[in-house]
Amino acid sequence: MIPFPAVAVVGYKKSGKTLLLEGILETLHRDSPHLRPHVIKHSQEPLPSGMEDTMRLFPHASTVEGLFREGSALLTHKLLPLPTYPEEVEGDLLLLEGFKEVFRLPRILCLRSPQEWEELSTGLELACFSLSPMEIPGVTLFGPQEIPELTARLLTSGFLLPGFDCGGCGKKSCRALAREIVAGKASPKECVNDSSQEISVQVGNQRLSLNGFTGNALRNVISAYLKTLKGTGDGPVTIRFRL
Numbered sequence: 001m002i003p004f005p006a007v008a009v010v011g012y013k014k015s016g017k018t019l020l021l022e023g024i025l026e027t028l029h030r031d032s033p034h035l036r037p038h039v040i041k042h043s044q045e046p047l048p049s050g051m052e053d054t055m056r057l058f059p060h061a062s063t064v065e066g067l068f069r070e071g072s073a074l075l076t077h078k079l080l081p082l083p084t085y086p087e088e089v090e091g092d093l094l095l096l097e098g099f100k101e102v103f104r105l106p107r108i109l110c111l112r113s114p115q116e117w118e119e120l121s122t123g124l125e126l127a128c129f130s131l132s133p134m135e136i137p138g139v140t141l142f143g144p145q146e147i148p149e150l151t152a153r154l155l156t157s158g159f160l161l162p163g164f165d166c167g168g169c170g171k172k173s174c175r176a177l178a179r180e181i182v183a184g185k186a187s188p189k190e191c192v193n194d195s196s197q198e199i200s201v202q203v204g205n206q207r208l209s210l211n212g213f214t215g216n217a218l219r220n221v222i223s224a225y226l227k228t229l230k231g232t233g234d235g236p237v238t239i240r241f242r243l
């Protein structure tokens with residue numbers, strides 16, 4: 001589990017996803033300027049039109065990552081290493097646009113019609129958003145005026161599970177636990193794979209899998225060494241060298 005909120009904004013084309021994200025980013029910039037939102041947008045559009053749409057999210061995000069048919073682009077106010085995994089993003093809040101097939105975090109559904117609720121709902125809905133008023137029995141719809149309320153909800157209820165589907169939480173998959181968390185019947189803390197405690201090793205573009213014993217041993221050796229150095233504080237550790 002990453003130690004900060006995460007949510008995906010999901011919906012069909014022209015359902016208001018980018019407009020909603022712009023509103024969320026503006027609200028955060030105004031009300032919580034200390035937060036550094038990291039946005040990853042999955043675009044079906046070819047470049048350059050996909051890039052133009054993505055640029056709309058840039059003014060108030062610390063980093064925007066665009067995934068396009070032709071490849072990916074990272075738009076950032078400063079030089080950062082390109083994150084390979086969402087767990088490695090630099091920021092305090094992760095916002096995904098698109099990513100319908102990722103089921104380990106809650107989502108805000110952007111709807112153009114009640115029928116789309118039938119097609120897109122998965123039990124992971126933190127909220128539903130629509131540009132125009134409509135009635136869906138049992139569903140509370142937020143409109144553009146309610147974006148600050150939606151933003152507060154994602155800050156308190158957003159999360160991202162690791163996606164290992166290991167069963168350590170007693171559920172058969174991360175998706176199953178995610179659904180229970182969204183329903184208020186479980187907590188993200190039930191995930192036994194807390195990535196803030198996890199050690200990860202990447203060689204080139206390949207992330208190595210470490211079992212619990214090896215990972216703990218490596219972390220203990222590095223921690224013990226670092227603690228002998230002057231000025232070592234707390235926080236994530238990054239060590240880079242070439243094999």
Ligand code: SF4
Pocket residue numbers: 161162163164165166167168169170171172173174175177190191192193
């Ligand atoms: S403990 Fe549960 S939520 Fe965590 S990685 Fe394993 S299956 Fe997923």
